[in-house]
Amino acid sequence: MPFDARTRPLTTPQARVLATLLEKSRTVPDSYPLTLNSLVAGCNQKSSREPVMQLTDGEVQEALDGLRQQTLVTEIGGARVARWEHNFARGVGVPDQSAVLLGLLMLRGPQTAGELRINAERWYRFADISSVEAFLDELQERSDEKGGPLVVLLPRAPGARESRWAHLLCGPVDATALAAPAAESTPDGTLAQRVQALEAEVAALRATVERLCGQLGGEP
Structure with missing residues (x-):
């Protein structure tokens, strides 16, 4: 069955763990798959994270166990220390470009299409903002048979030039509340x-x- 956030949404720690695996697989491939210690450090780093979190080893392991049940991560055996890799694109049923955008939204919170293009530079080089918007539109219009929409376009806040996008992997979001911080100038x-x-x-x-x-x- 395709991943369906409406019936089995990710928890906040699961989203952070999954997004961190996505990030490190593209930005530090020589260190990937990740050990539990490396994954905890990546989840809790203070840069490129919104919000900054302080997950414990136990919380990250619990998140990994839940993600493994949904076939979104895999444990790599045969080494002295267990390592973990994601199976996000296949598990959710999206192309790699869409997986990149969802990973960035999980790591950094709501962003405009322009911000996503800039922040994706080390993950994947989108040709232009229109390319980013095309993949976002596809994710927003995802059919019920495939598991429903995975992103939502937030209302444009007063004074903001562009609307921001948010992911739906953790279930429905309060679009008004997420848009509010941008209105506070x-x-x-x-x-x-x-x-x-x-x-x-x-x-x-x-x-x-x-x-x-x-x-x-x-x-x-």
């Missing part, structure tokens, strides 16, 4: 948004430089 909130955007831009530029250096055979 406090100085601190504005500064935090600018810093986050700059960090994402720097990460994208760094990835581009590393890719070019690799093609030219030099060091970054």
Whole structure:
């Protein structure tokens, strides 16, 4: 049966664990699959996480056990230390590009299509924002036979230029509540948004430089 968040939604720890496995499989492939210790550290890192969490080893293991029952993760045996890998795209029934977008939404919270394109740079290079929007529309229009929609477009907050997208893997969301923070134009909130955007831009530029250096055979 296809994954159906309406009947068996992910818990918050499960979403963080799954998204972390998705991220590390693309950004640090040499260290993937992950040990439990590495996975806990990835779940609790303070950068590129919204919200920042402090999951224990037991909570992460419990999340892994639940995800394994849904065939969304697999334990790799044969080594001294157990390692874990995700089976997200196949388990949920979406293409890799959609899996990337869902992973980013699970890790960083609601984002605009433009933010998703920038934040996805180290995971997958989308040609343009229209490409991102096409995959988001497909996820929003997912049929009931396939498990129903996996994302929702939030109402555009007053003063915001674009609407943000949120995932539905943990079940229905309060679209009004999620859209509200963007409407609060406090100085601190504005500064935090600018810093986050700059960090994402720097990460994208760094990835581009590393890719070019690799093609030219030099060091970054």
